[in-house]
Amino acid sequence: MMAAQQIRERSERVRRRFDQAEALLVTDLSNIRWLTGFTGSNGWALLTPDETVLVTDGRYGGQATAQRAEAGGEGRVIVGLSGAAMLDSLAAEAGTFGSIAFESAHVTYEQFQRFQSILKTTLVPVGGLVEAERRTKDEGEIARMAEACRIADGALADVLANTGLEGRTEAQIRNALEIRMRELGASGPSYETIVATGPINAARPHHRPTDTLIEPGHTVIIDVGALYDGYHSDMTRTFFIGEPTPLQQELYEVVLEAQKAGVAAVESGLSTAELDAVCRTAITAAGYGERFSHGTGHGVGLLIHEDPFINRTGDMKLQVGDVVTVEPGVYREGFGGIRVEDLVVVTASGCRVLTASPKDSPCPPSPPTT
């Protein structure tokens, strides 16, 4: 049995962080899920001093009540049969408060105008309030993410052993990975699996798989994660097809050493810019700094990309309970690309790596003999 999540404490954690207004209107669906357990595609949560009221539409009434109860949460669920009815219900609740904070990073300009015209209360913009608590994963969340990592590790190992890379297309490998993750218990892929092969495609960090054949001489980037009970995993490995060239070998070692240095540096209190610098300095010292064209990593949880973001301008400090990727890479059209990525959870003594696929050698196991 997976460790329970501490749903009931979460509203309280947010309340303690919050004195900008009398209540907080939560509109981001991941924040709503985290606070209430509700997974529907439409809803608002109003966090008052006494309860967390959930407003949703007619498709989700029964589901919202049941999911909240299953998650161990409490509070009223109000169903509006149209968007206008939902807004009226929200206005009735909001009217008892002199001021309500809203999530300025999620409410659109248009939504803000609508809220302002209908809610008879002062609206106060706040940024990242729920996210600031949500980034700290509890035991139940970490267990779910560890399971998602285990599924992706297993799928990658099975596809390398049973399908092989050479002679397959990028799309075939993506399909095989996503199907195997499902068989191993994932509710889906964590994001569209990246399989990027050869001098052009592997040079694009977020390449979308095509019918390009994986051929000798290629580097192949596989970036794969599983979704498990709402939580994501994220991992990248790079493979060579056939004997690597000296340049491929050199670049792999540069990226791998930078990635290992990054993982070794992870500790509570380190700033995200400092962690980025650890990987970037190593790659720059080897002469490839300008080929590392993205940030070092990002938080992962109910979203595949969430706080803390780890890049040159990152000004957050790592905290115990953060789950983040460490994923330096180098890319050049005509050469291809190399990226190595692990998912780690920040602990009191450094970090624990949740992804377990081998990374010391970039060569895939021999293709299946069938």
Place this chain on the structure above:
Amino acid sequence: MMAAQQIRERSERVRRRFDQAEALLVTDLSNIRWLTGFTGSNGWALLTPDETVLVTDGRYGGQATAQRAEAGGEGRVIVGLSGAAMLDSLAAEAGTFGSIAFESAHVTYEQFQRFQSILKTTLVPVGGLVEAERRTKDEGEIARMAEACRIADGALADVLANTGLEGRTEAQIRNALEIRMRELGASGPSYETIVATGPINAARPHHRPTDTLIEPGHTVIIDVGALYDGYHSDMTRTFFIGEPTPLQQELYEVVLEAQKAGVAAVESGLSTAELDAVCRTAITAAGYGERFSHGTGHGVGLLIHEDPFINRTGDMKLQVGDVVTVEPGVYREGFGGIRVEDLVVVTASGCRVLTASPKDSPCPPSPPTT
């Protein structure tokens, strides 16, 4: 070969609709894809009188240039290596215009504040400008959606014939459908496939599949679509396990007749509220109006839910080239639920139904004999 999309005309179509400002800042990723062919997860398009400039980050430079060229589009691609650098690049472009319109339904309150502080120009909120053109699908888009429907039809037929429903779990059927869609050419499911069985789960219109067993006496709602080259399909069928009860049979006929009446009513010029009323009136006349707890349908395209939305308060008129669902349903906890949904394209003479799975009988084919 799939019909080409008319990328180059699209910016021109939007320009003709638009006189609120000197240029248009497009921030919604689906709108950006539609205008430029670019599929990355981060970018802005600035539609000026002369070109459509694409601004993205270091992960996507090569991809953005290549995808635009492949799609037959043109215009500069500007790469910023960080969010701040992207914003600086945008500011440099924007500075030459006295006013710029922004997408008020997509720009968040926080983003608006940031744009306002950095772009040295007047910002003008506009709503749904690109969407107003994007809802009209061209031949290439309709061909992609027809192919997505064909894939989902094939997967459903194969799973019914080869796996069967009775004795399987909801999650097993979801997995089988999603795997089969991949095998038939989908790049993924169009949304998380809904398989909802029995008196509790099938009563939730957007139920997420669980390990609940599909058993005799159940109604089973299967809502499944494929994603094909960026375009979605959407279809629902309801099945009975074993001999239907008189109530199940009656409700199926009520929903099916309402759905057929809705499809028959689709024509250019009909308002979305009128189309909703066709289905709703039929179900209300049978005494189950309050059990039809959602709208009649929605547009489908690059998004699974997009304009025009078809519900009681809908004030859009259907147009030739709209692709919409018609999907009435009735639900009650303790009974379960029934929904029948097709995807149709509005034509000069009514509509063409893109989904082809049988719907006249709710009983699945006999389970496989293996």
